[in-house]
Amino acid sequence: MSKLVVYGTPASTYVRTVRLLLEEIAVDYTLQRVDILNGENKSADYLAKNPFGKIPTIEVNGELLYETAVITEYLDATLADRKFSFSDPMLQARMRQIMAIIDSYLFGPAIGSIVVQRLILPSLGRQTDEAKVKNAIAPAQTAIEAIESLAAGSPYLLGSEASIADFYLIPILMYLFQTPEFEVITAQTPKLRRWRDELSQLPNVKKLCA
Ligand SMILES: N[C@@H](CCC(=O)N[C@@H](CS)C(=O)NCC(=O)O)C(=O)O
Incomplete structure (x- = not known):
């Protein structure tokens, strides 16, 4: 997998959800700060990544993904062999x-x-x-x-x-x-x-x- 980037603010609960999963999987990633308190999430640059201006968004293998449920299930499937989901x-x-x-x-x-x-x-x-x-x-x-x-x-x-x-x-x-x-x-x-x-x-x- 190429470099994994998480865009967001460390204080965000949804960003924390994604980071908790990544830390449990023990995979390298970069947190690229997008500050929601100063409106950075509504900048043209960030809206080009996520048109809803919400954090987190991730960049992986040249693809941008947003929506935390989608991100976490993708990371679990690709990096953890679905360890954090259930077969039942x-x-x-x-x-x-x-x-x-x-x-x-x-x-x-x-x-x-x-x-x-x-x-x-x-x-x-x-x-x-x-x-x-x-x-x-x-x-x-x-x-x-x-x-x-x-x-x-x-x-x-x-x-x-x-x-x-x-x-x-x-x-x-x-x-x-x-x-x-x-x-x-x-x-x-x-x-x-x-x-x-x-x-x-x-x-x-x-x-x-x-
Ligand atoms: N449906 C989104 C919700 C994410 C969300 O609401 N993030 C909050 C921070 S915890 C946010 O971006 N707030 C900034 C805003 O609404 O302007 C997801 O699942 O990722």
Whole structure:
């Protein structure tokens, strides 16, 4: 495989998902910074790589790939012999289902609202919009509880083997854990709380999601 480039900001949960997978596979790659806080993701140069201006995008073998689910499944297939997917169709469906729940129902309220309002804006000297935080709690709770109902939770989300679903969820829970809303959102999800505690000790999680 030719040089692998990941475009994105290290703080992004989706970039962390891709990097966690690459670090677990132990493959060389370059992180090319595209800063979403200064709008670099909307530059003409980056939009030529990803017309939606979202991070991450990867460049591999002369091809550009975006959308984290597509990127992670491609990397798993080409670099890890599908070690982080399942041969059992139902387990594979559960993995994809958790990824889809995160994309469709969890990322927006958990990161786009709660983490941005509680952690990112204050770090830039801006004020938290409490109404945005309050409105995001119930949808985040619904998504987290749905994932809890699908998860084995020990030691990994879907049992004894780590999968792409673990790399999808852990960056989000590591951020959420730093907010006061974590307690209420995970009050009914003991498996996910234990799973987060355990995964937070993994070297690559410490390295990329601290
Ligand atoms: N559907 C995209 C979502 C990626 C995404 O939302 N990335 C965020 C950072 S975690 C982003 O690019 N935000 C910048 C923006 O929306 O302008 C994927 O799966 O990769």
